[in-house]
Amino acid sequence: VRLGARSYSIHVGGGSLPAELSRYPRLRAPATRAFLVCDSNVQALGKRLVRALGRRLAGNAIIQAGEASKSLATVEHLYGAGARAKLDRHSIVIAVGGGVIGDVAGYFAATWLRGLPVVHVPTTLVAQVDSAIGGKTGVNLPVGKNLVGAFHQPLLVVVDPTTLRTLPEREYRAGLAEVIKYGIIADATLFRRLEMRFDRLLRREPSELAWVIRRCCTIKARVVSQDERETTGLRAILNFGHTIGHGIEAAARYRLLHGEAIALGMLAAVGLSQRVLRLPDSEAERISSLIRRAGLPARLEGGISDEKILAAIRLDKKRAAGQVRFVLARRIGRVRTGIVVSALSIRKALERLRA
């Protein structure tokens, strides 16, 4: 990820994580001590890292997996642990786990002594291809998601696809929604590869996973390098499927995983793309077919009402102080941003998801 002085590497590869970490000069400096923040779901990996860090370990904290941990209370808990561990300017934070742990530990690192370096070791597919890259950190408040946060680019991201072996099937498939998204927004070759070798991916073959994750990370890194703080608009392409997807996620009151809501949002965006940008029917069919093969929801349940979805979208719109702007696809691999869509068109798109 090229960001001048804040540039960093993403290392994707199987095998021994501790060995990987120790290869980096910054982590080998004599004064460096590490504070480990570990997801409750990957404690075995956490223990291995604790052993590997040895005397360099300044302290560690285990955070319960799940969105509820993405809170100021968790951050305060980390501040207390950080104080006990006497973290100083020579300390680094290592965040091991899914997206929530990366967000919270990243925010903790961003705000301790005005910023300690953080190394992300993402252990879910969504975190590996998306949330660990790009420097977004933060927590939710009771009144809204992601209201508090900081941009804090990591020192390094270490992705080990073998950590996905123990990921529950439903979460793994939710992660595939983001993988498919990358193909649609920027990479027709990736999309074709997914179509050809999707069975290997579903079996979590490490070599296939490494190839796919590397490809996704490359796209995300390119976008973030060109639009670190969402100012030029390029970063908006990452929101394909997310406008309606977020609305569905909120309306479903989180009965759906993020990736599942995004899959539905992408299908809605595909419908809009056919009408507004003349996305060819054959390509639309290829997208919905791949989403179905991933075992992701392709139909909107009755329990999630249009009104609730539209209200949630309007709330997002209000926050952006303007019109909802969509990212739509012209072809697989090419999208356009900033497209205004009427509420009626959104309703029709939702209707098609119920058919």
Next chain:
Amino acid sequence: VRLGARSYSIHVGGGSLPAELSRYPRLRAPATRAFLVCDSNVQALGKRLVRALGRRLAGNAIIQAGEASKSLATVEHLYGAGARAKLDRHSIVIAVGGGVIGDVAGYFAATWLRGLPVVHVPTTLVAQVDSAIGGKTGVNLPVGKNLVGAFHQPLLVVVDPTTLRTLPEREYRAGLAEVIKYGIIADATLFRRLEMRFDRLLRREPSELAWVIRRCCTIKARVVSQDERETTGLRAILNFGHTIGHGIEAAARYRLLHGEAIALGMLAAVGLSQRVLRLPDSEAERISSLIRRAGLPARLEGGISDEKILAAIRLDKKRAAGQVRFVLARRIGRVRTGIVVSALSIRKALERLRA
């Protein structure tokens, strides 16, 4: 302050603050709404700004002046108020008050939606010449000062010296310690001017204040522009008098104002400078004479023990994971950083402050 895309202006001038704010294009943009965070000590000014902002006011909060407000609890209070005011990416924060309010409101701005622009309107002398410039924001934890924070450069700093009219005499004089510091570390001309026209400054003549504040801000801006995050070491020159000064401040358990402790710390540093860098006796005498004219403490009371001061300095040292390094003066206007001083020399310097 030149920091690439994060560059900003410091406007120093008397007169109508609301008018000054409205001159800036970013504040005139139609979508811009302002959230005002106001010090309990300057509520009259706050009310004027509220009226001037009119429909652009998104909300406001009053923060009790004093170090106790520099806490996570205050920041959480601001998060609540920010949510009620529905602050979005088009909102800005205006911080009106002393150093504590600038630190807390700046930190709130740094972390709301991953960073809103902040305008600082400092109303104490210390804030006007020092804390409002440079982007340091943050809060204390019960276990230590400034443990949580962020670098967040403001959009603009507006300094109106007439706001100092109501500042209590003791706080005003504490601010003069930082003014004198700028003369010692970087500006012999400023120091000479202070010697020549100190009575006008003590009378708070607006034109003299504007000249002096502008000169101090220029120095701080130059240092921050070259060393935004204390990485190159240049920013360390701002710590002249602060190593022992912080130790005295902590040992006095905050019975002394920051500026008063720094005055004593500068006198100790002057003594060390005479011995280590052969600062001429005549210049040392000029410095202590000016500190006395400012009505700042020149003698260390018996109640503040050497042991406590040294323990606090050692704690700072531990945090920096290395030796305490001093900033000492070769002449008025020229300092050197990174000078290692023995505990015995520090003890002797403290002894001289008790004579």
